[in-house]
Amino acid sequence: MKYLGFILANLGRNKLRTVLTGGAIALAVVLVCLLLTMPDGLDSLLNTIANNTRISVHNKAGVVYSMPYAFTRKVRQVDGVAAAVAMTWFGGAYEEAGRVTFPSFAVEVEHIGAVYPDYPIAAAQLADFQRYRDGAIVGRQLLRKYGWKIGDRVTLRSTVWPVSLDFRIVGEIASDRAPLFWMNREYLDQALTAQGGPGLGIAGVIWVRAGDPNRVNAIMRQIDDLSRNSDAETASETEKSYFANFFGSLQGFVTIILIITGLVALCIVFIAANTASMGVRERAGEIAILKAIGFGRRVIFSILLVEAIALSAAAGGAGVCAAVGLTKALGTFAGWSDTIGPLGNFIVTAPVIVEGIFLSLFVGMLAGVVPSYGAARKSVVESLHEVF
């Protein structure tokens, strides 16, 4: 502890260099934290949106291969199913904002609340959703992004069905994890029939909520058995596995990003090692004098090492704060443009913060050990000789 003043004085000796070195380390930590949020962000995203009692039932051949709508009723009768709702992709484009699309689905209004009890939707709004044929329940992110309020009317043109429908927003999903637009299935069905079409006889995905999380596997098996040998055999899976498969095709990209994270980390070690060795080499004379007046090798080694670690730890802390701030800012600006939008989902989680701080400590050790050891080992005569 008594050497603390000495260490701080050494760090302050060449302020510019200390700041530059610290800045380089901090930037590298920011980078690594941001990159780590990608796989982590995906995983935490999956954990927050997915519920362990919810099951997706869809056609075995793919989500674009639909199921007969009537199958929903059969699923509801399966033992252990607490609720089930048929969902069909509407693919609505909001033309006033330049044909932007967001996930929009036609759902069964009387069942949706029971399947998504974990979504914060006011009971009165769910009741309104059942009362108004043209009602819609919209995620908070979408409301904010397009400046919609409850009671507003919006028109969406479907990219999948040959219709363009007017909706009255009657409720909001008060969560940032559900940028969804739900509409009444009957409304779409009637609109399609009115055009002389066959109506909406299909369901894209049937979402099922199991009453007991332990029975999820048994229920999935039962549902798939029900459809065996029918025209639309189904494949059931948990909500988490459904979304994980959805993002699965990004795996290769994430791998490459991680490889490059490794490269960038290497980059930090280079910079820090370089600078730390510079600082020690410059001080060769001083270290020799310290030794000449009786300071032991171990003390000198520790002082130099602590100096390197203190700098990188402080820089790492700053870097982690900056990373948190940056992702927060991205989250705030996410609503402004579609291009930035997806980047708003990355959140620096506690494990990432810990990893970032450990990384900076590791860099400090690595950068400090070699030159400090060298300086502590050199003989007094040799060092003094070099200087004078």
Next chain:
Amino acid sequence: MALPVSYSLRNIQARPGRSVMTAGVIALVVVACSLFLGLISSLKRTLVSSGNPMNLVVMRKGSDNDGASQLSLEAFQAIRFFDGIARDAEDRPLASPELVVQPFFRTRAGGRENVLVRGVEPMAVMVHDQVRITQGRMFTPSAHEVIVGRGVLGRYAGAELGNDLAFGRGTWKVVGIFDAAGSSFESEVWVDVRELANDAKRPFPYSGIRLRAATAADLESLTRRIDDDPRFALEAQRETDYYTKQSQSANTLYILVIGIAVLAGIGAGFGASNTMYAAVQARTAEIGTLRALGFSRRAILSAFEIEAVALSAVGFIVGAVCALALSAVLRLLLGGIAFGAATFTTNVITLQLGGSDFIGALILALIIGLCGGLGPAWRAARLRPIEALHKA
């Protein structure tokens, strides 16, 4: 009078250890930057090159992609005989009715991906003239046969010549493999359009028409005629525009990777600047002497800037070579890299670094050199000759 360039270059050699480290850091940033840019430009190139400037995509009004569109047999029968559509040697119009479905495919690794399956008629290879069957033959209609693109080959269970490939409601025999000049067609599976419509149980036989205009002027008139036809509510757009729009989903990734590259670049700039400050400090006496001999401040400033920029140029060259090697290794190890693009189908791209990716990295490296060197060079130029000599 300016100092000779060789003065700056020799100074780099004077402290090889530090120079190598600084150049190494810049090289790493160059590697990261060019690989990132290469990844995205490869994706964009794959999508954009899929469009033929003479082709039109006809879809239902309001649809934003093939997979969401629907089109009736009557509409196809009428449109195919519109004036201005190019014709083949047997005088058949170059209009290809197509049905796009995205079923699940099992990957070799055990996952599942949505793959674009395109139901076509034999006419399709005339309209999409990049497509060439390199192995095997074209499928026979009604025989449950498919041909697969090069990117699909080997990625999914059974996606090999002569094997059975399972998707949709049945299994299909792979009888051919095709190449499409690196475009996104290489990530597709082609099958007889009627068989696919049966398998997917679609109410409409087609999702769209691709057609070839006879002349550039016909592109305009055909587009107008299709858009204005009240019978079908269809719209036409150039195929190049269609794929350019699809590739816009990659813009988010552009912002992400450019942000990462710039952050890494600033970090490397700090490192470069540290090295140069140390160099200035070590040469205080030398700078004092040069000033005393009559070299101007500007000469000193530019000598140090040249040194920094030369260092970053070396870093760039090393980094570019490494990036090329690394991209070759990645191609070998990972094969194609899969992207889930806008329409939820998987695009398998080949990582190919192009000139523009390296230009981006070069600009970053030069900025690192210039900015990193500016502070130290400024300090060197501001040294007072007498004080500097005194210190020595």
